[in-house]
Amino acid sequence: MIEYIPFIAVVTMIFIGLYAVLFRRNLIKIVIGISIIESGVNLFLITLGYREGGVAPIFTSLPPGTTYPAGMVLPVPQALTLTSIVIGVAVLALMLSLVMHIYRKYGTLDVRKIRRLKE
Amino acid sequence: MNIIDVLIEQSPALIIAIPLLGAFLMPLVSRINSTVRNIFGLLVLCLTGFFVGILASDVLANGPRLYIFGAKDLAVPMVRILFEVDSMSIFMALITMVLAFITLIYSWSFMKDHDGLDKYYTLVLLLITSTLGMELTGDIFNFFVFLEISCIASCALIAFWISEGEALEAAFKYIVVSAIGALFVLFAIGLLYAQYNALNIATLANVLKYTFLDKIILVLLLVVLGMKAGLVPMHMWLPDSYGRAPPSVTLIIMGATLASFYGVLRVIFTLYGNVLSTTMRFSIPLNVLVGWILITLAIISIIVGVAMALVQSDFMRLIGFSAVAEVGYMFLAIGAGIAALGTPYATTALQGGILHLLNDALDIGLLFLVAGAVYYITKKRSLDDISGLARNMKYTTVFFVIGLLAVVGMPPLNGFASKFLIYESVYQLNPILSIVAILCSILMLAVFVKVFYAVFMGPELPAFKNVTEAPRSMLLAMGVVAALMIFIGLFPNLVIDALVKPAADALLNHAQYIGTVVGGV
Amino acid sequence: MFSLESGSGFWNPILWIFIFFIAFLLFYGIRGFGKSAYKKDTDQTKAFLSGNEESSAEEMHVKASNLYWGFTTSMKTVYTELRKMHTGNASDYVLWFVIILAFLFLIIGVM
Numbered sequence: 001m002i003e004y005i006p007f008i009a010v011v012t013m014i015f016i017g018l019y020a021v022l023f024r025r026n027l028i029k030i031v032i033g034i035s036i037i038e039s040g041v042n043l044f045l046i047t048l049g050y051r052e053g054g055v056a057p058i059f060t061s062l063p064p065g066t067t068y069p070a071g072m073v074l075p076v077p078q079a080l081t082l083t084s085i086v087i088g089v090a091v092l093a094l095m096l097s098l099v100m101h102i103y104r105k106y107g108t109l110d111v112r113k114i115r116r117l118k119e
Numbered sequence: 120m121n122i123i124d125v126l127i128e129q130s131p132a133l134i135i136a137i138p139l140l141g142a143f144l145m146p147l148v149s150r151i152n153s154t155v156r157n158i159f160g161l162l163v164l165c166l167t168g169f170f171v172g173i174l175a176s177d178v179l180a181n182g183p184r185l186y187i188f189g190a191k192d193l194a195v196p197m198v199r200i201l202f203e204v205d206s207m208s209i210f211m212a213l214i215t216m217v218l219a220f221i222t223l224i225y226s227w228s229f230m231k232d233h234d235g236l237d238k239y240y241t242l243v244l245l246l247i248t249s250t251l252g253m254e255l256t257g258d259i260f261n262f263f264v265f266l267e268i269s270c271i272a273s274c275a276l277i278a279f280w281i282s283e284g285e286a287l288e289a290a291f292k293y294i295v296v297s298a299i300g301a302l303f304v305l306f307a308i309g310l311l312y313a314q315y316n317a318l319n320i321a322t323l324a325n326v327l328k329y330t331f332l333d334k335i336i337l338v339l340l341l342v343v344l345g346m347k348a349g350l351v352p353m354h355m356w357l358p359d360s361y362g363r364a365p366p367s368v369t370l371i372i373m374g375a376t377l378a379s380f381y382g383v384l385r386v387i388f389t390l391y392g393n394v395l396s397t398t399m400r401f402s403i404p405l406n407v408l409v410g411w412i413l414i415t416l417a418i419i420s421i422i423v424g425v426a427m428a429l430v431q432s433d434f435m436r437l438i439g440f441s442a443v444a445e446v447g448y449m450f451l452a453i454g455a456g457i458a459a460l461g462t463p464y465a466t467t468a469l470q471g472g473i474l475h476l477l478n479d480a481l482d483i484g485l486l487f488l489v490a491g492a493v494y495y496i497t498k499k500r501s502l503d504d505i506s507g508l509a510r511n512m513k514y515t516t517v518f519f520v521i522g523l524l525a526v527v528g529m530p531p532l533n534g535f536a537s538k539f540l541i542y543e544s545v546y547q548l549n550p551i552l553s554i555v556a557i558l559c560s561i562l563m564l565a566v567f568v569k570v571f572y573a574v575f576m577g578p579e580l581p582a583f584k585n586v587t588e589a590p591r592s593m594l595l596a597m598g599v600v601a602a603l604m605i606f607i608g609l610f611p612n613l614v615i616d617a618l619v620k621p622a623a624d625a626l627l628n629h630a631q632y633i634g635t636v637v638g639g640v
Numbered sequence: 641m642f643s644l645e646s647g648s649g650f651w652n653p654i655l656w657i658f659i660f661f662i663a664f665l666l667f668y669g670i671r672g673f674g675k676s677a678y679k680k681d682t683d684q685t686k687a688f689l690s691g692n693e694e695s696s697a698e699e700m701h702v703k704a705s706n707l708y709w710g711f712t713t714s715m716k717t718v719y720t721e722l723r724k725m726h727t728g729n730a731s732d733y734v735l736w737f738v739i740i741l742a743f744l745f746l747i748i749g750v751m
Contacts, residue, residue, distance in 0.1 A: 346740075569707045
């Protein structure tokens with residue numbers, strides 16, 4: 001049971017994020033929602049790489065007695081997560097700057113009022 | 120080994136590296152002056168185009184080509200980042216390069232009076248890099264990275280006219296939708312990695328079992344990439360952003376959209392190529408189910424796109440909705456090709472769809488260029504405020520008429536050649552689909568006749584008595600596209616034999632794609 | 641050589657243009673039989689509006705949004721639905737995405 005908790009957390013985070021994007025009106029909260037989804041996905045990737053009793057996957061400084069490669073946690077998901085975090089920061093910064101400019105032009109952060117483009 | 124062989128061997132990496140380097144050198148070069156900047160941009164694109172060209176000639180002659188980052192040969196295929204270029208990828212790369220050249224030439228005049236052009240050209244080159252990356256990569260995580268880069272670059276370009284609130288709004292909607300989409304792609308990639316310990320498409324396709332998780336992955340990838348390509352009812356970001364982005368960059372944003380469409384093809388035909396014939400409950404094979412799902416969404420796309428385009432009054436937004444309909448035609452052809460996989464008309468449908476991809480890029484692209492020229496001259500967006508421009512803008516009018524005839528599929532222009540293949544093959548799957556497609560084509564004619572009347576015909580309004588023709592570089596860009604369209608229209612079989620047939624064969628023959636990486640399948 | 645085969649039909653643009661050219665010649669020949677009674681810059685070229693004066697260009701201009709009034713009015717039910725669907729709300733864009741996702745999960749998951 002205990003090993004499923006990370007996956008439950010992942011699904012919960014994705015749903016919380018989706019809830020925020022779908023049903024919150026404030027643009028900042030929508031951005032926070034997207035951030036939560038991203039953290040959920042990152043957590044998922046990290047969980048994939050976990051091995052019980054594994055050591056950090058640094059080939060040159062393996063503790064003596066580790067079996068290679070079975071004794072290491074998987075390095076690929078960590079690389080993926082790092083990349084994903086970097087991209088996430090860029091997207092987050094872009095979104096927040098857009099929200100800032102939208103507030104200047106529209107004078108509101110309510111997503112229902114920011115719809116001059118419709119129909 | 121002579122120099123050309125070495126260049127061809129290194130070209131997949133160089134195609135990405137050159138525009139990327141160019142993008143980040145652009146702010147430096149822009150400090151000298153604007154002419155140097157324009158020439159530098161063109162130079163970067165020429166160099167990239169040269170490598171795409173030699174790679175295309177090699178791939179079309181010798182089959183798929185592999186580029187492995189950081190190693191000479193493929194000892195452990197799982198952990199290397201691969202670029203795998205087959206005829207389909209190179210076809211997409213050629214389209215992207217054509218769109219990129221036209222964008223650049225058009226931008227010279229169109230964006231002349233704006234400031235912040237160093238950032239503009241940087242973003243343009245970044246978007247081109249990411250689009251090419253999505254098309255050439257053989258690694259699914261790499262695909263995600265390029266998808267995100269293209270999402271960031273296009274969002275920034277959509278918001279380029281930052282003084283308009285609507286541009287910001289369109290950009291925000293675009294980034295919300297594509298950020299969530301991209302995260303779901305990442306989730307699907309995580310699921311794939313969890314099951315098969317691999318990230319490159321060929322290895323994954325080789326071992327894919329179609330478990331329950333694979334079903335989830337298929338749905339996630341299909342829906343996200345379909346959304347990024349503009350399938351109804353997930354299309355709403357598309358008219359917003361196409362309508363509000365500077366018309367000069369709409370072309371390459373459309374290139375990125377088409378790269379997502381390419382992603383759909385790659386997922387279905389290559390990643391799930393081995394399991395497409397798996398029978399499921401009620402003894403329905405997977406390909407029939409996926410095919411009919413795509414056909415349903417495609418027909419809705421065509422109808423909604425055309426119907427909404429009919430009532431638009433904003434010129435560029437109207438073209439955005441007709442772009443949705445055009446995407447629907449491509450998905451209709453692809454859906455029919457998948458649903459009837461193995462029959463001769465499935466291959467025809469696939470070829471029609473792939474040719475329509477090229478035609479859609481050119482037709483809608485030309486219309487956006489014309490819309491941009493009209494906006495540049497009149498500074499008006501709404502069709503209600505413009506009238507009688509044909510008197511002073513003769514060349515633009517001619518280009519618009521060519522674009523109009525092509526986009527509605529009038530013979531002998533290029534739109535007809537591909538729509539002919541689509542109608543004829545889809546008719547054999549189900550006649551009703553073909554009839555709906557033709558009727559919507561006629562409605563599309565009504566849409567653009569309205570635009571033609573409103574913008575170019577009609578009484579001469581006093582405000583536009585002294586308008587002049589669009590600047591020369593814009594006319595040149597439109598002329599190049601129009602010439603390409605007429606050429607494809609008159610000699611469709613040349614293009615089909617040279618580019619489309621190999622591309623369709625590459626999609627259908629997924630064993631070759633897998634075999635290039637895995638070996639001895 | 642230049643014809644495009646679809647398996648059940650063919651399309652040859654060169655042939656088509658040739659036929660179109662012949663049709664054009666025929667049309668042009670027939671046009672030659674007509675009367676040449678047209679005189680430039682006379683009352684003959686002016687618009688006749690039952691004797692009323694011609695208004696200025698802005699007033700005479702039929703706006704683009706009015707062009708297909710008949711069609712859009714007769715299809716009103718469809719267009720009201722379509723307009724309602726395009727809310728322009730960013731949350732709704734994501735909602736449609738989630739709906740399609742759920743729908744396809746249902747179809748492909750069950751099958």
